[in-house]
Amino acid sequence: MEEKLSSVSKKFAPSPIQELSHLAQRCNAINLAEGFPDFPAPPYIKEAAVSAINSDFNQYRHVQGICDHLALIMKRMHGLNINPLTDIAICCGQTEAFAAAIFSIINRGDEVVLFDPCYETYEGCITMAGGIPVYVGLDPPKWTLDPDKLMRSFTTRTKAIVLNSPHNPTGKVFSKGELEVIAEGCRRWDCLVITDEVYEYITFDDQKHVSIASLPGMQERTIITSSLSKTFSITGWRIGWAVAPASAASAIRNIHVKITDSAPAPFQEAALTALRSPSEYFEALRREYQLKRDFTVKLLTLVGFGIQFKPQGAFFLFAELPTNCLLSDVEYVKELIKQAGVVIVPGRGFFHRESYLDQPSEESCSYQTRYVRIAFCKSNATLAAAALKFGELLNATGCPKLHY
């Protein structure tokens, strides 16, 4: 039996993240690592789910109303004309929508361009489908897109680009200009875009989320994926979707049916209620998350971080360690757990330097072990408690005393 395992699997060693999770659990640390809320979901949406269960919406179903609502929303938000009967596939979360999208378009050997730092799950999915991930590094400190770097990453094998905006882990919202650069590359090289827009309603200051599909010539080559999870704080309900031109949407739907067959029925019903939420809901969402963002930025500044890039969206702060801190990201996170009882995520896992086109040196990418990600999708009580813990790191003169 052992010989049948892959050679890679046999080299598996325990991950630093798992060890950190165990350490955090043992120390009962405050969790600013996990990217999901610790506050309740909106009551009216929970009521809708309860009602659906009671009304016997519990067998396999496809709730067409979700597609109808999504089409209306996409028209209103992005000016897109979507056919609710043919252009939308409802899936078990954005994760499954993305997986189905990848399986629907990626042949073995196809390349997929991703932007670094990058949410980890995309690559595993691409590779599982036989695709080849190709990373383009965004330039710190503001994670700007270098158009030349992007153009150089295209080859005849490039099938698609994955675009996550608002972005996990940096909180970047790709600007209209950057979207235009990406669009130009796609048109020139005849590539597709798969977007992950799960944080679409969480943008700050004057930032507005623009879907690349709304740019000229892009709707026909874009697969949009998103979900209810982050917008409505119901990450555990697994309701997501893919929106694409009919042929792709149909392929995605057919694949989805083979992977899971249907998204959870009662939550599809509740999705109707969620998608009908008034504009006040979304305004309040932005407002509250913006307050949390500001609080978290201030918090980190107080303990010596120089925040060069304030998140423009999503609910993560991706911060470079203070210059006078000689620890690596993993070491810092460990110390923070032990000394302050707060857990955050070391940034190195989001970087894929070895898969960059231009094979940069280790020194030029040394910043990649110097970032940490803090999630602020937490209740005010949690954030306040974290602030207290961080406060204890300051000595009598107000200087951070985290032992370096």
Added chain:
Amino acid sequence: MQAQCNWAQLEMLRPLCFQSPATFSTFSKHFQKGSDSSFFRTNRRINKYPSFMAAISTVSTQKGPVSTQDGTSQVPHQPLQVAKRLEKFKTTIFTQMSSLAIKHGAINLGQGFPNFDGPDFVKEAAIQAIKDGKNQYARGYGVPDFNNAIAARFKKDTGLVIDPEKEVTVTSGCTEAIAASVLGLINPGDEVILFAPFYDSYEATLSMAGAKIKCLTLRPPDFAVPIDELKSTISKNTRAILINTPHNPTGKMFTHEELNTIASLCVENDVLVFTDEVYDKLAFEMDHISMASLPGMYERTVTMNSLGKTFSLTGWKIGWAIAPPHLTWGVRQAHSFLTFATSTPMQWAATVALRAPDSYYVELRRDYLAKKAILVEGLKDVGFKVFPSSGTYFVVVDHTPFGLENDIVFCEYLIKEVGVVAIPTSVFYLNPEDGKNLVRFTFCKDEGTLRSAVERMKQKLRKK
């Protein structure tokens, strides 16, 4: 112009690259960095176009025809060309039949889900979980209490003691358990044995994984396993065999003797077994046997099941895979990229469901037996040749007494002229010819519906 991609080179390096979802946890990639980077350097040199071509080319002339793996030419695509693997994926027969059924007001004995609802105590548990705030991501491989309940139930059913933390993975229905097992454990080119007729997702996910399918047909009247054919098909090259028992669509249950024979062949040839046991609680004519409980088999078996059929909650999508740690690892890998986590409140409810007392299961069988009697007697009276079904809530019949040329034509006739839906079984075979005489009816409907359907058929279906 640069040479096209050298496929031999890609193939040589493929195993390592393909295995990179072997990243167990999200951030540990140390063990594969070396191999991947050399792969990418090689790939770049082969494929890179001079930059001036990018500047002057227009969209559709950019790429010439590309040689694909099987040698066929891939034409430069319109903006969205779907993957080659999808050529077999069409809208399912179920959806087609259901649409037709609605159009004609037909009674639906086709699609395999109940028209009655699940038990209140399970629904209430889900409602309570939602109210208690259990609405965020569950642990990827399952809510701990639920994993415990699955292990406890498995022990009750098979006598096997398993580790819920290391040997149980919760998925969005058994459909996802199958997809995750296949995508996580089957490499491109691996040989996998399937028994036809089969649930349609098996073939689909196997082709997604690039497997080589070897199909053995179960034939009426008893749909017995063709042992000689199996012996000549299975070899040291076989990676896995997929078994669905109790079996959809035939209702066959694999006997102890059949399972033992398959088991010894698997041990001899070092073959994995994936079992789909979602109908295990709907075993009527004999006891259900889990392959994993046979000597030497647990270490090579992935046992899959779900909540939906047992508790009439097919839309909740709660399933699971039980396997030894080294196989669970592969299942969890794929699962983490397919759906990442399973519906949280439903897992809490499923925990309550799995702790249901024996009386629940006794009543379930009793109710289904009554329904089965109505349908089977009815179908016999109408004039079908009805094959014995030992388990599931399906029964397969031969429609040829009614003189129609094949199963699809028969089913269309049945909907339009008689007002009843059945499923043509040809879609469950690799070779559709094998199924043209057979159609599948389900009895997971309330008794009134079953009686009405039988009445309609008695009145309007005439032998030729």
